[in-house]
Amino acid sequence: MADINLNGINNMQYDVLREIGNIGAGNATTALSQMINAKVSMNVPKVELLEFKELSDIVGGAEKIVVGILFTLDGDVDGMMMFMMDKLASMHLVNILLGNMEETKPTEETEFSEMGLSALNEIGNIISGAYLSSLSSLTNLTITTSIPYMAIDMAGAILSVPAIEFGKIGDKALLIETEFGDKDNYVNGYFILIPTLKSYSSILKSLGL
Amino acid sequence: MNKTIKVGMADANVCRPPDLIATLGLGSCVGVVLYDPVKKIAGLVHVMLPDSTKIINNSNKYKFADTGIVTLIQDMVDIGAIRRNIVAKIAGGAQMFSFVNNLEMMRIGDRNVEATKQKLAELGIPILAEDTGANYGRTIEFNPDTGLLHIKSFGKELLIL
Numbered sequence: 210m211a212d213i214n215l216n217g218i219n220n221m222q223y224d225v226l227r228e229i230g231n232i233g234a235g236n237a238t239t240a241l242s243q244m245i246n247a248k249v250s251m252n253v254p255k256v257e258l259l260e261f262k263e264l265s266d267i268v269g270g271a272e273k274i275v276v277g278i279l280f281t282l283d284g285d286v287d288g289m290m291m292f293m294m295d296k297l298a299s300m301h302l303v304n305i306l307l308g309n310m311e312e313t314k315p316t317e318e319t320e321f322s323e324m325g326l327s328a329l330n331e332i333g334n335i336i337s338g339a340y341l342s343s344l345s346s347l348t349n350l351t352i353t354t355s356i357p358y359m360a361i362d363m364a365g366a367i368l369s370v371p372a373i374e375f376g377k378i379g380d381k382a383l384l385i386e387t388e389f390g391d392k393d394n395y396v397n398g399y400f401i402l403i404p405t406l407k408s409y410s411s412i413l414k415s416l417g418l
Numbered sequence: 419m420n421k422t423i424k425v426g427m428a429d430a431n432v433c434r435p436p437d438l439i440a441t442l443g444l445g446s447c448v449g450v451v452l453y454d455p456v457k458k459i460a461g462l463v464h465v466m467l468p469d470s471t472k473i474i475n476n477s478n479k480y481k482f483a484d485t486g487i488v489t490l491i492q493d494m495v496d497i498g499a500i501r502r503n504i505v506a507k508i509a510g511g512a513q514m515f516s517f518v519n520n521l522e523m524m525r526i527g528d529r530n531v532e533a534t535k536q537k538l539a540e541l542g543i544p545i546l547a548e549d550t551g552a553n554y555g556r557t558i559e560f561n562p563d564t565g566l567l568h569i570k571s572f573g574k575e576l577l578i579l
Contacts, residue, residue, distance in 0.1 A: 261466065261481075262426020271443030272557055272571055279515055358515035360574055364441020365427070366555020369466070372427055373446055373526055376466045380428070380478045391507050 218383070223256050225416060226385055226409075230254025232347055233340040234387035234400050239338040241389070245305045245396065253390040258383050261372050264365075266400055267386055268293055271365030275398075279358045279370065282341070285350035285415075286408040289371045290341060292333045294398030296361060302396045303328050323394030326359070327381065333357045340400055348415040371403045378406055419495035422559065425449075428481040430463035430490050435563035444510035444556045446527035448453050448483065451507045451560045451567055452490055452497035452543070453494055460562035461490045461499075468533030469527075483533035487541070506543050507567045507579055508534055509558045511550040527551065 234251050242249040257267065265271035276299040278292045294302070303325040315378040321329065334357050344351045360367050382403065390397030404412065420436035427447060433439035439462045441449045452461045458559055463486040467473065468484035472486035479485040495501055531550045549556065549569050558568045569577040 246463075260426075261428040264427060265443055277514075281517070360553075362445075362512045362514065363443035363555040363557065366445030366512065367514055369427065369443070369445030369447050369555075370526075373466050376428065376481055377473055379475050380481070391485060 211323050214350060217410070218258065221418065222226075222413060225413060225418060226256040227254050229344060229412065230256065230385040230387050230400075230402065231373075233344045233385075233402065234389065236251050236343040237336045237340040237400055240336050241332075241396075242391075244335070245302065245391075247305075248395075249389055249391050249396065251387050252385040254385055256383070258381050260381055263377065264368050264372055264382060267401075268364045268368070271363060272319045273364045274362070275364045275367060276329060276359065276361050277364075277367035278330065278337070278414070279360075279367075280333075280341075282352055282408075283300055283355070284353045284405070285411055286344075286348075286352045286404050288402070288404035288408050289374065290337050290354065291336050291401040291403065292398065293364070293366075293367070293401060299329055300325070300395050302332065306332070330357045330359055333359065333371040337400075340402070340413060344402075344412075348412055350411060350415050371401075374405075375403065383409065425462045428466050428478055429465050430461065430480040430486060430493065432459065432461040432493050433560075433562055434459050434497075434559075438533075438559055438561050440557065440559035442557045444558060445512055445514045446457040446510070446530060448508060448510040448530045448550070449536055449556070449558045450483075450487060450490070450528075450538075451509075451558070452494060452504050452566060453507070453560070453562065454494065455505065455565055456503045457499050458562050459494055459497060460560055461494045462558075462560060463487065463490045464552070465530060465534065468529045475502050481508045483530060484537050487534070491541070504543055506538050506545045507547045507560070508538075508545060509549045509556050509567065509569055509579075512555060513551070513553050514555070516553070545577040549577055549579060
């Protein structure tokens with residue numbers, strides 16, 4: 210039962226994985242909302258089994274410029290965790306945090322300052338940490354994360370990194386994706402959890418499935 | 419009416435004028451454009467991994483540099499390209515994140531480029547131009563009529579090869 214087959218995931222497994230996304234992202238959005246002192250809501254997590262060519266559609270197209278903060282996971286669950294935000298949204302977030310609100314509105318061309326980049330890394334760290342620690346306490350599994358790796362580039366290019374890891378074992382990627390945003394949609398983005406196939410089994414097994 | 423044929427990750431397609439063929443947001447993957455300048459038939463494959471023989475699940479031929487290139491040549495010949503006319507232009511193979519402690523993951527872009535070049539050399543297909551490596555993503559678009567490859571990257575000038 211705990212064995213997961215990419216071609217035939219049953220409804221029960223889908224539900225459990227969706228719930229994991231719910232709990233993880235719930236904690237992460239709470240952390241984010243405390244950081245910026247505003248309400249941040251999230252949508253119902255999606256558990257998606259995608260072909261590689263469909264992968265970048267989930268975040269709004271392969272060419273969209275995003276900030277991707279990637280963590281590699283190790284321990285009982287290995288794989289990758291990606292925190293992805295629209296470039297403008299992440300600039301907005303950094304401005305809120307650093308108190309730069311009076312500065313001119315950021316545009317697509319604005320560059321991050323050193324300070325901004327470092328703040329962004331830290332945001333990624335805290336938020337992903339909140340996601341993963343709730344996952345870890347729910348399942349009783351040890352999850353260690355790498356330092357954050359950040360890239361600002363086209364979504365397709367950034368997603369190629371986890372896609373390649375999945376490509377080594379199959380032709381599809383199974384991921385748990387949650388979209389979040391504040392009410393004005395200034396600060397919106399995605400959490401994408403991409404465990405390896407083996408780790409999906411560990412997660413499901415730990416929950417008695 | 420010309421259209422742009424889009425090729426996704428681990429996929430391939432062929433194209434003739436007036437259509438264009440493109441792949442968006444290439445990261446560590448490599449976009450291999452093969453082209454018969456006489457028949458004006460082009461093909462594009464978006465390869466993710468260097469070597470099909472190292473992977474157990476290798477049913478998708480376009481996922482790998484070795485099998486992807488061979489299969490694409492056949493696809494082109496099937497619609498009228500002449501094998502000995504075929505030349506190549508390649509792009510991609512970036513290192514998107516600077517992983518500090520995972521050498522294998524760090525070098526995947528380079529290895530994709532190496533494997534692509536090796537396969538093309540083996541098949542005797544000359545590489546007319548390339549834009550590979552570095553640490554940024556690329557969108558590439560090939561025009562089989564002119565034989566030009568347009569490469570767009572975030573925050574960079576359009577490159578025409």
